[in-house]
Amino acid sequence: MKSVLLATTLLLSPVAALAAGAPAFDAARLSEHVKTLSSDAFEGRGPATAGETKTVDYIAKQMAAAGLEPGGDLKDGKRGWTQDVPLLRADIKGTPALSFTIAGTPQTLTQGNEIAVRAALTGQKQVSIKDAPLVFVGYGIDAPERQWDDFKGVDLKGKIMVVLVNDADFETGEGAFGGKAMTYYGRWTYKYEEAARQGAAGVLVIHETAPASYGWATVKSSNTNTMFDIVRENPTAEHTPLEGWIQRDEAVKLFQASGLDFEALKKEAQTRAFKPVPLKATMSADYAVESEIITSRNVVGRLTGATRPDETVIYSAHWDHLGVGQPDAKGDRIYNGAIDNATGTAALIEMGRAFAKAPRTERSIVFLAVTAEEKGLLGSEYYAANPLYPLAKTAGVINTDSLGVYGPARNFSSSGTAKLELIDALIAEGAKHGRSFSPDTHPESGGFYRSDHFPFAKRGVPAFSFESGNDLVNGGTARGEAIRKAYTKDKYHQPADEWSADWDLSGMTADLGMLYDLGRDLASSKTWPNWGADSEFRAARDESAAERK
Secondary structure: HHHHHHHHHHHHHHHHHHHHHOOOOOHHHHHHHHHHOOOHHHHHHHOOOOOHHHHHHHHHHHHHHHOOOOOOOOEOOOOEEEEEEEEEEEEEEEEEEEEEEEEEEEEEEEEEOOOEEOOOOOOOOOEEEEEEEEEEEEOOEEEHHOOOOOOOOOOEEEEEEEEOOOOOOOOOOOOOOOOOOOHHOOOHHHHHEEEEEEEEEEEEEEEEEHOOOHHHHHHHHOOOOOOOEEEEOHHHHHHEEEEEEEEEEHHHHHHHHHHHHHHHHHHHOOOOOOOEEEEEEEEEEEEEEEEEEEEEEEEEEEOOOOOOOEEEEEEEEEOOOOEEOOOOOOOOOOEEOOOHHHHHHHHHHHHHHHHHHHHOOOOOEEEEOOOOOHHHHHHHHHHHOOOOOHHHHHEEEEEEEOOOOOEEOEEEEEEOOOEEHHHHHHHHHHOOOOOOOOOOOOHHHHHHHHHOOOHHHHOOOOEEEEEOOOOEOOHHHHHHHHHHHHHHHHHOOOOOOOOOOEEEEEEHHHHHHHHHHHHHHHHOOOOOOOEEEOOOHHHHHHHOOOHOO
């Protein structure tokens, strides 16, 4: 009985706070949204599939039923429910022929096993690489402002870069990149971009679970499915013909065959003195690529502000997942994406319902469900580059992605360690709800650059991605971290990410109550939150100040 009373006492604080301001969110309705969106009928919600059509229709109908106005593209003077997002879609046709040649002996590589190669996003129809030299370039970083250059003038044209994931501070926790928290230089997206700038024929990222923050199953599913990119005028400026990952064990073999010690070279790569090292091996690749320009859609609901409708607060979440792809050990090919991110999409719909039932705020509120997050934040990138409502007059963005389904938490967090006044407001709001803020416990995973707030942030808009707490009322941080690790290992970006009737969504309803109060305060105010004085995003926000006068 004492343990039950203790749990009840711990729950009183967020519940009491909810009663004071935010409406009560319905856990059963949230669960039903997640169950529907992550069902096999939605085929993993892949962009430009039948699953997209069902998903977009469902979200739009639910937003309308919740009382929102359509907030998407203008057509014939009227807003629709969607924003068109043109994308390049690419698939490898058939089975790619991939091999290393070591000491004159070709060694076949199996797609999805030793290696995971993406369909080319350069627009080309065939990738044919014959005996391209492999060059180890450390972390593959060129950062003049940090006095860091992994390339040292080496010509990489026609060669394939072999790079480490994350950045040079991951293992030491200190150094040129500011410590344990991953910088953008640690993201695989940066490494692909840098390979293109270096003129390389391709790039292979060495997979290691800890610095990547996910296992090989995630790499396999994310890279061997249909690939997407925004439509670019010059795609070869951003992409090399071959982009992919290799298993760490395969990299170790390559190094050994070259008379090199992988771990020793990795330590060298963590210093400014590192120089590229040619490997005594080459790579060949041959595969056809089917590519076309398709149109996916963001779904946009809106509530027009009562007195300053030209000013906006955005709630966002991505609706997409990985669709139908490589089968898991059980033969399941549907990547349902229940937690990632049917939970955030359900939250977005119900947040809209709560605001629609309440008196209008002074500023307008947009509820933005974006496409193609799993393909590189493409839906949010497109919106931020082509905003339906001016970014200069967007007061803030609150993103929800992969919310907690295992009961209430004493704490909460946000991805990354960026300093901004909107986070200060979130912390203050959390205190009112009896919850404490915990800085990102895994900043080395680069979460700040992996969620849909980032395209807004890099353009100066105050934005963050909310993370449910890990200090669970039932089980504390020990249980919370165990759940996180098990999810990352066994479910993240895998078919096993499915809805469960056993979930406890009372934690999610508490999260939404807090985020509702935060957004309502912002949408009812005249304040314009900014970034910290030393933030790389501050200048862009300051430059837009004149547009708000």
